[in-house]
Amino acid sequence: GDSVTQMEGPVTLSEEAFLTINCTYTATGYPSLFWYVQYPGEGLQLLLKATKADDKGSNKGFEATYRKETTSFHLEKGSVQVSDSAVYFCALSDNFGNEKLTFGTGTRLTIIP
Amino acid sequence: ETGVTQSPTHLIKTRGQQVTLRCSSQSGHNTVSWYQQALGQGPQFIFQYYREEENGRGNFPPRFSGLQFPNYSSELNVNALELDDSALYLCASRAGGVSDTQYFGPGTRLTVL
Numbered sequence: 001g002d003s004v005t006q007m008e009g010p011v012t013l014s015e016e017a018f019l020t021i022n023c024t025y026t027a028t029g030y031p032s033l034f035w036y037v038q039y040p041g042e043g044l045q046l047l048l049k050a051t052k053a054d055d056k057g058s059n060k061g062f063e064a065t066y067r068k069e070t071t072s073f074h075l076e077k078g079s080v081q082v083s084d085s086a087v088y089f090c091a092l093s094d095n096f097g098n099e100k101l102t103f104g105t106g107t108r109l110t111i112i113p
Numbered sequence: 114e115t116g117v118t119q120s121p122t123h124l125i126k127t128r129g130q131q132v133t134l135r136c137s138s139q140s141g142h143n144t145v146s147w148y149q150q151a152l153g154q155g156p157q158f159i160f161q162y163y164r165e166e167e168n169g170r171g172n173f174p175p176r177f178s179g180l181q182f183p184n185y186s187s188e189l190n191v192n193a194l195e196l197d198d199s200a201l202y203l204c205a206s207r208a209g210g211v212s213d214t215q216y217f218g219p220g221t222r223l224t225v226l
Contacts, residue, residue, distance in 0.1 A: 004155075036217075043117075043203055044156070044217040089155050093215075099207065100146065100169055101215060103155030 002027045006090045006104035013080055013111055021075040021107050023064075023090035031092040033057075033066050033073040034101070038087045047075075047088070082111045117206050117218035125224045126194050134189045134221045136204030143208065144168075145187040146215060147179060150201040162187060191223075199225045 007022040025031065032051045036044040048057030053068035062077045073090060090104040118137045126132050138145050144163045148156035158171035162181035176192040185206070191198055201222050205215040 043219040044205075046214055046216070049214065091155075099144075099213070099215070100158040100161060100171065101148075101156070101205075102158070105155045106153075 002031070002092060002094055002102045004090050004092055004102055004104035006088075007107050009087075009106070010108040010110060013109070015082055015111055015113050016079045017111075019075070019077040019080045019084075019109070021088055021090075021109070023073045023075065023104060025071050025073065025090075025092050027071075027092055027094065027102075029094065031094055033064070034091040034093065035062070035064055035073070035075050036089045036091060036103075038089065038106070040086075044089065080109075080111050082113055085109055085111045117204060117216050119202075119204050119218040119221050121221060122219070123222045123224075125226065127226050128194055128196060130194050130225075131190065131192045132194060132223060134191075134202050134204075134223070136187045136189070136206075136218060138185045138187065138204075138206035139216050141208060142206035142216070143185050144206060144213075145181055145185065146205045146207075147187070147189045148203040148205065149173075149198075150203055150220070151197075152200070156203055159189070194225045196225050199223060 003026045034049045035047040037047045048059040050057040050066035056065045087106045091101045146161040147159040150156040160170040165181045178190045180188045201220040203220045204218045207213040207215045
């Protein structure tokens, strides 16, 4: 079945550091790929998405490129801020009709001033 | 445009009891999905409803059941609660097209004692 593997956390960085959170997937067909963010005590918010190979999703300075050849969708940001501290989830949608999301286990990111 | 809302915010039950969680979809969305997020884990797909019919189910036993109403609001019912049912339950709605984005509510935190 479908699965998502993402970088184990927690990750702690200093403000303005470069961020990479790795995500790889296993899926049949051509899934859509997502990054969701969860702030403390809240539900999930969509951060960015890509629906086909070589698409780049971007939002709030975060980027991720859909790499079919390496089955990856790594999240990057050039300069992180304290407000980026949250848990980040990589996910895929199978696009077979019910659009269920399969999530990774999440990566907790803490940014220190 | 109102977002996805869920009630209650928190709930404490004892083992063996039954619980009903509620979700109001975002305006214009006819598809709702429910997810279970155990502490420190990614959300797991429970099931999805489209126009009041179940349209996909994850690996959850029959004591997890749901309803979707004509106004597209939804309920998740769990019978014979077990300690492992303690989790954050997330509802997500989408407009229903292929690859449409799912929008999540803030969740209901269920504790089973």
